[in-house]
Amino acid sequence: MVDQACQDIISSLNSAFALTVFTAIFNSVFSIVAVVGNIIVLIAIWQTPSLQKPSIILLSGLALADAGVGLVVQPVYTSIHALIATNHTDICFLVTFYNVSSSFLSGISVATVAALSIDRFLALHLSLRYEEIVTITKAKTSLVLIWIGVGGLVCVWFKSYHAYLVVACTFLSVCSGLICFAYVQIYLVVRRQKAKINLQLQNSPQNMTEKIKTALQTFILVLAFSLFSAPYLCVMITIQIFQPQKIHCLALDCSVSIVLTNSSINPILYCWRNEKMRGAVKKVVRVLWKRLSRGFEAETGQV
Numbered sequence: 041m042v043d044q045a046c047q048d049i050i051s052s053l054n055s056a057f058a059l060t061v062f063t064a065i066f067n068s069v070f071s072i073v074a075v076v077g078n079i080i081v082l083i084a085i086w087q088t089p090s091l092q093k094p095s096i097i098l099l100s101g102l103a104l105a106d107a108g109v110g111l112v113v114q115p116v117y118t119s120i121h122a123l124i125a126t127n128h129t130d131i132c133f134l135v136t137f138y139n140v141s142s143s144f145l146s147g148i149s150v151a152t153v154a155a156l157s158i159d160r161f162l163a164l165h166l167s168l169r170y171e172e173i174v175t176i177t178k179a180k181t182s183l184v185l186i187w188i189g190v191g192g193l194v195c196v197w198f199k200s201y202h203a204y205l206v207v208a209c210t211f212l213s214v215c216s217g218l219i220c221f222a223y224v225q226i227y228l229v230v231r232r233q234k235a236k237i238n239l240q241l242q243n244s245p246q247n248m249t250e251k252i253k254t255a256l257q258t259f260i261l262v263l264a265f266s267l268f269s270a271p272y273l274c275v276m277i278t279i280q281i282f283q284p285q286k287i288h289c290l291a292l293d294c295s296v297s298i299v300l301t302n303s304s305i306n307p308i309l310y311c312w313r314n315e316k317m318r319g320a321v322k323k324v325v326r327v328l329w330k331r332l333s334r335g336f337e338a339e340t341g342q343v
Contacts, residue, residue, distance in 0.1 A: 057125060059290060063297055064121035067114045070304045074110025077307035078103040080328075084320035091316055094179035095163070095254060098156050099310065101183040102261075105148040106303035113142045114300055140194060146299075147190035147211065153262055154215040155182055157222035160255040164229040167248070219262060226255050257313050264309055268302035271295040 081103045085091050116138045123131050159179075163170045193211060197204040230252055272295040279288050311318040 060121045060125045063293060064118045066297055067118045067300060070301050071110045071114035073304040075107055077304060078107035080321055080324050081307050081310055084324045088320040091320060092176060094174045094176055095159050097176055097179040098152060098159055102149060102152045105145050106306050108145045109300060109303040113145060140197060144190060144194045147193060148186060150212060150215045151186045151190060153265055154218045156258045157219045157262060160258045161222040161225050163251045164226055164255060223259060261309055264305060265302060268299055272299045
């Protein structure tokens with residue numbers, strides 16, 4: 041049944057040569073952007089002590105997963121389309137590898153976004169006790185548990201695909217519920233804080249303002265993740281309701297490319313409203329550019 045579904049997808053894509061070629065080129069470009077952008081972010085975090093906070097450690101986990109998408113998932117997805125464009129159809133193993141790797145890294149992204157949302161809620165809810173309770177060590181431990189847990193979830197795929205779908209849906213529901221809970225609570229905390237400020241006619245404490253700002257930054261990541269995933273979810277729901285047609289497979293192909301592009305956009309969002317992150321990334325880019333320029337000049341001089 042899985043092989044037949046795989047062959048149906050290949051047949052649909054094979055009949056849309058232009059879209060197949062465009063998808064291959066599109067994902068080739070954005071895979072490079074995702075790898076370079078997220079690795080620069082990871083280097084910036086590693087080299088900047090002031091950025092090494094629990095929330096940024098969790099953010100680095102998301103950047104690592106996004107780098108994995110650019111390094112593994114998008115090249116495999118591009119290879120599938122390139123092989124289909126050149127009339128190679130015996131690629132079901134490659135399709136299966138893509139499905140497993142993309143499910144693994146997508147699961148990590150969803151779980152990490154949920155962890156970031158809970159972290160921002162705790163920062164506002166615990167206030168002064170946050171730094172005592174939420175530590176860098178606990179953030180790193182959370183990331184390790186997320187990677188191991190999602191890895192175990194994906195292993196269910198090889199036992200029973202139906203069981204995997206049940207577990208995956210449950211997992212997504214729990215993560216979505218945690219994200220919604222966190223931001224409803226954040227909204228209530230911020231509203232109470234503003235009401236308190238208005239009554240006392242004083243400015244918000246600096247640490248509270250900073251925590252509200254970082255909560256907004258995390259919300260932007262959640263919003264971007266939701267917007268990039270929405271087309272894929274809509275197509276998948278349509279396929280489940282109606283009899284799958286060629287147009288559904290083509291729409292699914294386009295929506296997957298949109299989802300994968302999110303990994304390339306996230307580094308920009310990390311820097312958009314975070315001055316420290318932006319400054320650290322600029323510093324890394326300047327250093328890398330100088331090294332590349334010197335290397336190029338040295339090679340030119342030898343010639």
